[in-house]
Amino acid sequence: MVDGRSAPTGFILPVWLAAAARAAVQGLRGEPFDAAQPLQLEPGALPTPVPVEAVAPLAGGWVLAAARADPGPDVLDLTRGQPVWVQARWRHDPGERLELVAGEGVGVVAAAGVPCLSTYARELLRRTLEPLVPADRRLELQLVIPAGRRLAERTSNAAFGVVDGLALIGTQAVVQRSAAPDQLDAALKALRGRVRAPGFDGALVLVIGENGLDLAPRLGVGPHLLVKAGNWLGPLLVAAAEAGVNELLLFGYQGKLLKLAGGIFHTHHHLADGRAEVLTALAALEGLAGPALAQLHAMPTVEAALAGLEDQDAGLAERLRCRIAAAIEQRSGAYLARYGQDGMAVGAVLFDRSRRICAEGPRGGALLRRLAEPSL
Secondary structure, X not given: OOOOOOOOOOEOHXXXXXXXXXXXXXXXXXXXXXXXXXXXXXXXXXXXXEEOOEEEEOHHHOEEEEEEOOOOOOOOOOOOOOEEEEEEEEEOXXXXXXXXXXXXXXXXXXXXXXXXXXXXXXXHHHHHHHHHOOOOOEEEEEEEOOOHHHHHOOOOHHHHOEEOEEOEOOOOOXXXXXXXXXXXXXXXXXXXXXXXXXXXXXXXEEEOOHHHHHHHHHOOOOHHHEEEOOOOHHHHHHHHHXXXXXXXXXXXXXXXXXXXXXXXXXXXXXXXOOHHHHHHHHHHHOOOOHHHHHHHHHOOOHHHHHHHHHHHOHHHHHHHHHHHHHHHHHHHHHHHHHOOOOOOEEEEEEEOOOOOEEEEOOOHHHHHHHHOHHHO
């Protein structure tokens, strides 16, 4: 039975693919087309209706289903209105009960050659589809985002080693608007909940986005320490200090956290960028000059600039990354002092496109090791 309450206004991309996948499996089972697919978006939750557009049988035992992504109103999202397709067929040979294949436009982890799906996306597909698969069969799904390869060129996917299309990531069904005030409200609520929780010892970790939220636990940082900041770093720094946090670790992608080294504490690109200018200023302080400095400034991304510098002078690139992390810590402290909150220590740890830690600030490295100590 579908939950009769109104559906949330927008879902992340994996939800639309899960709805299309369920419609395709219904087609394989010979069931009537259902334009509102009931999905259990969280374990134990009531089903929520997610619209799909069409289902059609294809040659070779395949069934194709289509949905259309809708991130909701007032959301800047490049997937808005984009069709998503799922082709499904039964398999009788040995193998995984649910086999996922990255079709056109779906991002692949270059290092492993597998579709780039977050844990939430995989669990949603498994929870949605496995009850519909007969015991003597397994299900093959080919996921397709027709415009995904083109759209991925406008994202930072490649910076994290994801190629050929859009990554299917996210930790919850409903779109979180990283530049919108309601996203700040959600982050503030999460922060205050962490501080009030039993066992809180004065330390928290602010992660910027989904990659940090996924990577930090892999390094041993407990989920109870994590707060997803999105782009609202300045207000969250002040709120953390006001709430009684004594030590705060900023953990994020180097190309994003670099903005803080330039005093930019709302990091959405629609409001401010300046990364090339901040990077070259810090590189000049580290001794880079002349044509090499101009070349660094002209690079298309921070990742490319630092990688190119590393190829030319690995020692200089390492010193520059450490200077960036130290500057982030220093500017964060100055930002807090401006608002009368100078009692909280801020550390910074940066990672690169390979999800490899590439720089630690004077406080950040020690803080990360302390918070991750039980698992390291």
